[in-house]
Amino acid sequence: MPTMGNLHAGHLSLIERAREDADRVVYSIFVNPMQFGPDEDLDGYPRTLESDEAALGKHGGVDLLFLPDLRTIYPYGTDSAVSVSLPPLGNDLCGASRPGHFDGVASVVLRLMNIVMPHTLVLGDKDYQQRVLLQRMLEDLHVPAAVVSAEIYREPDGLAMSSRNGYLTAEEREVAPGLHAELGSVAQALRDGACDYAALESVAMANLAERGFRSDYVSVRRAHDLAPPDVFEAGDERIVLAAAWLGKARLIDNIRV
Ligand code: PAF
Numbered sequence: 001m002p003t004m005g006n007l008h009a010g011h012l013s014l015i016e017r018a019r020e021d022a023d024r025v026v027y028s029i030f031v032n033p034m035q036f037g038p039d040e041d042l043d044g045y046p047r048t049l050e051s052d053e054a055a056l057g058k059h060g061g062v063d064l065l066f067l068p069d070l071r072t073i074y075p076y077g078t079d080s081a082v083s084v085s086l087p088p089l090g091n092d093l094c095g096a097s098r099p100g101h102f103d104g105v106a107s108v109v110l111r112l113m114n115i116v117m118p119h120t121l122v123l124g125d126k127d128y129q130q131r132v133l134l135q136r137m138l139e140d141l142h143v144p145a146a147v148v149s150a151e152i153y154r155e156p157d158g159l160a161m162s163s164r165n166g167y168l169t170a171e172e173r174e175v176a177p178g179l180h181a182e183l184g185s186v187a188q189a190l191r192d193g194a195c196d197y198a199a200l201e202s203v204a205m206a207n208l209a210e211r212g213f214r215s216d217y218v219s220v221r222r223a224h225d226l227a228p229p230d231v232f233e234a235g236d237e238r239i240v241l242a243a244a245w246l247g248k249a250r251l252i253d254n255i256r257v
Helices: 009-021 049-058 101-116 125-140 163-167 170-175 178-191 197-211
Strands: 026-029 064-066 120-124 146-150 214-222 238-246 249-256
Touching (some): 009 120, 125 238, 163 249, 178 197, 178 238, 197 214
Antiparallel strands (some): 214 238
């Protein structure tokens, strides 16, 4: 499974999920410059290899810890690298405010998969759009591997675990579970039969602002492909997704309905 390190319990839970399907588990840690925009946190991204190795060891270890360097992943350098170009969903939701991000993710994950040649790719559902796009990439490019997803791992107060939670100040950390709470309200309204999606989204955005977030989006989509409501059909599983800034941290979360 691919990670960028700074491992938390959410990352570690992926190992158990992997062991359900696989005899051997390969774990990679590589902070991928191609998925960071010019104004993003590549330089400050937490690199904590020593504690990551200790955490993996305590957790029973993995069969192979793959720690490639930049030249191994990008032999021609990042400026001249062959890059994967994803379909339009790559520029929607998180992709709308992070141009090139998902193409960068796809470009590294395909390289990692070509090196490791796993049967299964384990991905966490916090990065739900990433999972949908990578699944689409594997299918569309005939890569013989299946994606398995692992549930979002949450702190007791509901905050989805993320390496970027470390950017939160103590005060922001108190506010942060509000993102999950707002998604929970939208999910409940959907379960109760509300179907004015635009209204639900704008109320949630206003509530997030009130709580101190700078929200990027709140969006109700079809769960399996993230298509917008105008193509929903009866019985479709839905998902409500959000991204919002709190200080230096851009937090994302989602709930399926
Ligand atoms: O989710 C992440 O940490 C990254 O986007 C991933 C999948 C490891 C690719 O670099």
